[in-house]
Amino acid sequence: MRVHSLNCGTMGSAGPGEPPAVCHCLLIETDADGLVLVDTGLGLLNVKDPVGSLGEDFLGWAAPVLRSEETAVRQVERLGFAASDVRHVVLTHLHRDHCGGLPDFPDASVHLHAAEYDAALPGEGIYLNAAYAHGPKWVTYDGAAGDEWMGFTGVRELDGLPEILMVPLLGHTPGHVGVAVQAENGWLLHAGDAYFHRHELREDGTWPEGWDQLQARAETDRAQRLANRDRLREAVRRPGGPVVFSAHDPVEYARRA
Numbered sequence: 001m002r003v004h005s006l007n008c009g010t011m012g013s014a015g016p017g018e019p020p021a022v023c024h025c026l027l028i029e030t031d032a033d034g035l036v037l038v039d040t041g042l043g044l045l046n047v048k049d050p051v052g053s054l055g056e057d058f059l060g061w062a063a064p065v066l067r068s069e070e071t072a073v074r075q076v077e078r079l080g081f082a083a084s085d086v087r088h089v090v091l092t093h094l095h096r097d098h099c100g101g102l103p104d105f106p107d108a109s110v111h112l113h114a115a116e117y118d119a120a121l122p123g124e125g126i127y128l129n130a131a132y133a134h135g136p137k138w139v140t141y142d143g144a145a146g147d148e149w150m151g152f153t154g155v156r157e158l159d160g161l162p163e164i165l166m167v168p169l170l171g172h173t174p175g176h177v178g179v180a181v182q183a184e185n186g187w188l189l190h191a192g193d194a195y196f197h198r199h200e201l202r203e204d205g206t207w208p209e210g211w212d213q214l215q216a217r218a219e220t221d222r223a224q225r226l227a228n229r230d231r232l233r234e235a236v237r238r239p240g241g242p243v244v245f246s247a248h249d250p251v252e253y254a255r256r257a
């Protein structure tokens with residue numbers, strides 16, 4: 001399967017000496033059912049109405065540049081496809097910088113963990129429901145079923161998309177997941193916001209403290225998140241293990257783009 005890495009939202013500084021943070025999304029050309037987008041990043045509604053669709057608080061701490069040419073839909077079109085070719089969207093979670101482009105793909109099925117759906121749908125607290133007010137075609141997955149994969153548990157193939165796995169990485173939010181794809185050169189694992197900075201995957205890593213502050217502000221279960229980060233550290237050391245990247249690390253994105 002051909003897998004494209006797209007930056008669908010450049011944001012403010014990722015720390016001293018770092019390039020600006022990104023919203024790293026994947027566009028997958030599947031054999032099973034057209035195009036699959038993993039996270040949407042920011043969308044056209046966010047560019048048109050930043051305050052209404054993202055909120056003053058998000059604009060303050062994330063400082064997104066908000067360019068329409070960075071939205072997933074415009075990048076899909078530049079690759080020669082139509083928005084309607086995106087049959088599925090898989091979300092790591094429903095924070096604003098991960099689902100902002102949903103209204104640009106109104107016909108897509110939107111796959112996510114049931115606990116994330118339950119937490120986010122009221123659109124309260126850290127969640128803002130502008131991106132899903134149009135009523136997407138939700139496909140939810142509960143946490144009870146699933147298999148073991150690369151040291152992770154509760155891993156599910158997506159309905160109708162056997163080449164793509166939902167990998168529960170709970171803790172950043174109640175239903176936060178990673179998404180694994182078997183690409184031409186091996187497994188990729190989009191880890192969403194399970195961690196932010198690439199050095200977090202090293203036992204002896206150091207990273208800008210701003211990332212820890214941001215994580216502390218957002219995360220709903222710290223112990224769970226850190227346990228999942230440990231699993232990610234182990235997974236990248238496995239022979240044949242996945243290439244892992246977070247949603248926002250600009251250097252990890254540059255390696256893939």
Ligand SMILES: [Zn+2]
Pocket residue numbers: 095097098193247248
């Ligand atoms: Zn995020």
